[in-house]
Amino acid sequence: MHFLISTVHLFSGSARICPVILWLTAWCWVSCTSYPRIPAAGDLAGKPINTTVDSKLAKYYLENPLDGSGKNPGLDHQIAGIDESYRAAPLDRQTFKAISQNASPDFAALFLIKRLLSRPRNLHFQTNYLAETKRIKSDLKRNEWSEIARPALRGYKVVFVPGFHYLTDRSSGADFANQRAFFRQLGIRVLLIRTEEDGTVEANAAIIAANIRALRNANVILVSTSKAGPEVALALGKILAPDETTPVKAWISVGGLIRGTPLVDYATTWPQSWIVRLMFLYSGNGFQGIPGLTTTASQARMEGIRIPARIMIVEYIAVPLSGDIYGGVRSRYIRLRKGGPNDGLTLLADELLPSGIAVIEPGIDHFYAAPDIEIKSVALANVVAEAIHFRQRVCEFRNAKKKKMPETYTVSLDRD
Numbered sequence: 001m002h003f004l005i006s007t008v009h010l011f012s013g014s015a016r017i018c019p020v021i022l023w024l025t026a027w028c029w030v031s032c033t034s035y036p037r038i039p040a041a042g043d044l045a046g047k048p049i050n051t052t053v054d055s056k057l058a059k060y061y062l063e064n065p066l067d068g069s070g071k072n073p074g075l076d077h078q079i080a081g082i083d084e085s086y087r088a089a090p091l092d093r094q095t096f097k098a099i100s101q102n103a104s105p106d107f108a109a110l111f112l113i114k115r116l117l118s119r120p121r122n123l124h125f126q127t128n129y130l131a132e133t134k135r136i137k138s139d140l141k142r143n144e145w146s147e148i149a150r151p152a153l154r155g156y157k158v159v160f161v162p163g164f165h166y167l168t169d170r171s172s173g174a175d176f177a178n179q180r181a182f183f184r185q186l187g188i189r190v191l192l193i194r195t196e197e198d199g200t201v202e203a204n205a206a207i208i209a210a211n212i213r214a215l216r217n218a219n220v221i222l223v224s225t226s227k228a229g230p231e232v233a234l235a236l237g238k239i240l241a242p243d244e245t246t247p248v249k250a251w252i253s254v255g256g257l258i259r260g261t262p263l264v265d266y267a268t269t270w271p272q273s274w275i276v277r278l279m280f281l282y283s284g285n286g287f288q289g290i291p292g293l294t295t296t297a298s299q300a301r302m303e304g305i306r307i308p309a310r311i312m313i314v315e316y317i318a319v320p321l322s323g324d325i326y327g328g329v330r331s332r333y334i335r336l337r338k339g340g341p342n343d344g345l346t347l348l349a350d351e352l353l354p355s356g357i358a359v360i361e362p363g364i365d366h367f368y369a370a371p372d373i374e375i376k377s378v379a380l381a382n383v384v385a386e387a388i389h390f391r392q393r394v395c396e397f398r399n400a401k402k403k404k405m406p407e408t409y410t411v412s413l414d415r416d
Contacts, residue, residue, distance in 0.1 A: 034334070035054040035104075035105075035322050035334075035337070036053075036054050036055065037052040037053075037054075037322070037323060038052055038053050038054070038055070038056060038058075038059050039051075039052055039059075040052060040053045040058070040059040040062050040063060040321075040323075041062075041063065042062040042063045044062065044110070044113060044362040044363075045113055045117060045126060045319075045360040045361075045362050046126060046127070046130045047130075047362055047363065049062070049321070049362060049363055051321050051323035051324055051363065052321075052322065052323030053104075053106040053321055053322060053323060054104045054105060054106045054321075054322045055103065055104035055106060055107060056075070057075060057078060057079070057103050057104065057107050058103070058104050058106035058107040058110060058321075060072060060075045060079070061079060061107055061110050061111075062110055078103075082099060082102060082103060082107075082111070083111075086098070086099055086111070091112065091115060091116070091349055091352055092349050092352075093259075093339060093340060093347050093349045093350055095349070096108045096111075096112060096340035096341055096347070096348070096349050097338075097339050097340040099111055099340070100337070100338075100339075100340045100341065105322065105337045105340060105341050105342075106321045106322050106341070108340050108341045109319055109320075109321060109341035109348065110321075112319070112341060112348060112349070113319055113360055113362065116358045116360065117360065119358075121357055122357060122358045122359075125314070125357050125358075125359050125383060125387070126359055126360060128383045128386075128387075129359050129376075129379055129380055129383050132379035132380075132382050132383050133372075133375055133376055133379040135379075136148055136375050136378055136379055136382075137372070137375055140375070145186075148186055148378060149183075149186040149187060149188055149378065149381075149382065150382040150385060150386055152382070152385040152386045152388070152389045153188060153381055153382050153385035153386075154187060154188060155219060155385070155389075156188075156189075156219050156220065156221045156249065156385055156388075157189040157190065157191060157215070157218045157219065157220050157221070158183055158188055158189070158190050158191075158220075158221050158223060158381065159190070159191045159192075159193060159211070159215070159220050159221070159222050159223070160176040160179060160180065160190065160191070160192050160193065160223050160224075161193050161195065161208060161222065161223065161224040161225070161228040161231065161232055162174050162175050162176055162192060162193070162194075162195060162197075162225075162228065163225050163226050163227055163228055164197060164198060164226070164227050164289065165197045165198060165285065166197050167197045168197060168285070174225070175192065176192055176223075179377070180192060182374065182378075186378070191211075191215075193207065193208055193211045194207070195207050195208065195228070195231065196289075198285060198286030198287075198288065198289050199286075199288070199289055200288055200289050200292050201227070201230050201231050201234060201289070201292040201293070201301065202234065202292070204228070204231040204289075205230075205231045205232075205234035205235040205238075205239055206235070206239060208231055208232060208235040209235040209239040209240050209244075212235065212236075212240060212244065212245065212247060212248060213240070213244055215247045216244075216246070216247055217247070218247050219247065219249055220247045220248045220249060221248075221249060221250045221251075221252065221381070221384060221385065221388075222248055222250070222251040222252065223251075223252045223254065223381075224251070224252070224253055224254065224256060225254045225255060225256070226254075226255050226256065226257055226345070226366075227257055227289070227293065228256070229253045229254075229255075229256020229257050229258050229351075230256065230257055230258055230259075230260075230292075230293075230298060230301065230302075232251060232253070232256075233256075233258060233302065233305055233307065233353075234301060234305060236248065236251065236305075236307045236308070236311065237305030237306050237307040238304055238305050238306070242308045245307075245308050245311060248311050249311065249312065249388045250311065250312040250313070250314060250384050250385075250387075250388055251311055251312070251313050251314070252314045252316060252380065252381070252384060253313065253314070253315050253316070253351070253353070253356070254316045254368070255316070255317070255318060255343060255345070255346075255351065255366050255368070256315070256351055257293055257298070257345070257346050257350075257351075258298070258302065258350060258351055258352070258353060259295060259298045259299055259302065259346075259347075259350035259351075260292075260293045260294050260295040260296075260297065260298030260299070260346070260350065261293060261295070261336075261345055261346040261347070261350070262295060262335075262336060262339055262346075262347070263332060263335065263336065263345065263346075264290060264291075264293040264294050264295075265294050265295055265296070266335070267290065268290065268291055268294055276290075295350070298350075307355065309355065312357070312384065312387065312388055312391070313353055313355055313356040313357065314356065314357045314359060314380070314384055315351060315352060315353060315356040315357065315358050315359065316359050316361065316380060317343075317348060317351055317352075317358055317359070317360055317361065318343045318361050318364045318365055318366060318368055319341070319343070319348060319360055319361065319362045319363075320333075320343060320344070320362070320363060320364060320365045321362070321363070322337075324363050324364065324365065325344060325365060329344035329345075329365050329366065329367065330344075332344050332345060333365070343365050343366040344365040344366045344367070345365075345366040346366070359380060359383075361376070
């Protein structure tokens, strides 16, 4: 299953659109500052990493347990000072921009991972995800396919929300064709919501909401990617009434542009904005969906969104270090570095939802081009399905004890 791969394509994948953004970022390449490449190796989010980083402090932070062993008291003191300053700070773009400026973007990325995995719920999901990935690989080596999809997952319909221009460029993977075929092979029911491939966030959110209403008798796990992230958030948290979201048990947001991307801020600002519009017009692609991905428009939109707390939200986040960035994504990554750690398309902090469970994939960028990505995606879906099942059993136990849970409790996606 490649539902993670679909995030390869910027506004979900048209090969004709990406050159526009790549051209714009390359246009100002000379103004972008490169970064040091310091070899570093360590264990990150349960995965061995061998890469390069952009500072000695980041290298030390990655390679040492920071348990007071005192290998470098000076660096230990510097790290302790950063930790003290930002330990209670919100996980938002302002915090990680400040950490990047005080240390480096790679250090900020490592700090983000450590903060996220310090939360027991995130660590629990991360541990289960890694264990499930290992289990599936073992089953495949023995050519045993019967248990690749867990029984819990078979009880759900997996509903995919495609990305930008998923019809125009079917080679992009944004139409989830490979994922849907693979899930069907495993006996999982799937559905593709046919959004407008170059539609606005608001128009596509309305389409998503209508499809969810039609699934009122199903148990659904939603999977969105990139631009579809804010579309799903708007559908679940504003367009639909809380009782209309009942079919949705979980939402997996893969590299979601929840709060937009500064790349679109740049592409929609004069004078480059007129160049972008001309290039879209020349290519025959619709431009109307792009302005809604600015950081200002995205933040304003999220302020009115309330997603029912009973919907499990899981964020699958690619966290590359600077040494993991190659090819065409590098110009975009460098442009975004001044804002903090990023995946080559958006700032990592802008993918986070306050109520979300974070699952970290270090070492890859927004393209999610890992050789074992199919295994990882099935593993994640299995973990989510089993977590829903466990939570339902807990609710049943509480109900049996006459402890009622509020049905209309909601979670705000606002930033404090």
